Amino acid sequence: MSLSIHEKEKRGKKISKILAELYPDPPIPLEHEDAFTLLVAVLLSAQCTDIRVNQVSKILFAKAKTPTKMLKLGVEKIRDIIRPCGLSERKSQNIYDLSRILLEHYDGQVPQTAEELEALPGVGEKTAAVVLMQAFNIPSFPVDTHILRLANRWGLSESSNPSIVSRELKQIFPKSSWAKLHLQIIFFGREHCKARSHDGNKCPICRHFSS
Ligand code: SF4
Numbered sequence: 001m002s003l004s005i006h007e008k009e010k011r012g013k014k015i016s017k018i019l020a021e022l023y024p025d026p027p028i029p030l031e032h033e034d035a036f037t038l039l040v041a042v043l044l045s046a047q048c049t050d051i052r053v054n055q056v057s058k059i060l061f062a063k064a065k066t067p068t069k070m071l072k073l074g075v076e077k078i079r080d081i082i083r084p085c086g087l088s089e090r091k092s093q094n095i096y097d098l099s100r101i102l103l104e105h106y107d108g109q110v111p112q113t114a115e116e117l118e119a120l121p122g123v124g125e126k127t128a129a130v131v132l133m134q135a136f137n138i139p140s141f142p143v144d145t146h147i148l149r150l151a152n153r154w155g156l157s158e159s160s161n162p163s164i165v166s167r168e169l170k171q172i173f174p175k176s177s178w179a180k181l182h183l184q185i186i187f188f189g190r191e192h193c194k195a196r197s198h199d200g201n202k203c204p205i206c207r208h209f210s211s
Helices: 005-022 035-044 050-063 067-073 075-085 088-106 114-118 125-136 145-153 162-172 175-191 206-210
Strands: none
Touching (some): 005 162, 005 206, 035 050, 035 088, 035 125, 050 075, 067 075, 067 088, 075 088, 125 162, 162 175
């Protein structure tokens, strides 16, 4: 049975409190220097671990950390460097193409609206939201696989559509909490509330919901 918005807000408060105790200051997992390097790192992270992305991006950014230098490096060299991240054909072409578009249309800067970001090659709603939030401090609630799974398990959303889940979470949690909460939920999902299994006896969250 789906919960009322009031019940979801009550649940959200309990969850926020527990997550704040567990992860008081969650770091941004993808290493970056500015909006451009963050955008590239998020593109690299599709179907790849953050650890691997950070290893690869370090090598890539040592050679090219601006759109101009990325174009100079060329799509083949980008592909060779990022190969360990997987999907290197598509990712390298997207990084190359978006670097060109940034230079041609945005004076080499990363745009600051969801519409403009989502028009760039390889940039979807989640990637755009991460960049807006972490590079520009613009409140958003990116929904990745962990957040989607946990929002469903916690009864905060019944949807399997990330856009709808994002909208619902924005209604439940105060805007000022989104940036930190987004990271806290991801850390909690990776550590405790995994896709294949979960230990409800050890877990600090769901047992509160009956009270
Ligand atoms: S009890 Fe299970 S489903 Fe609930 S938060 Fe903990 S690990 Fe996730």
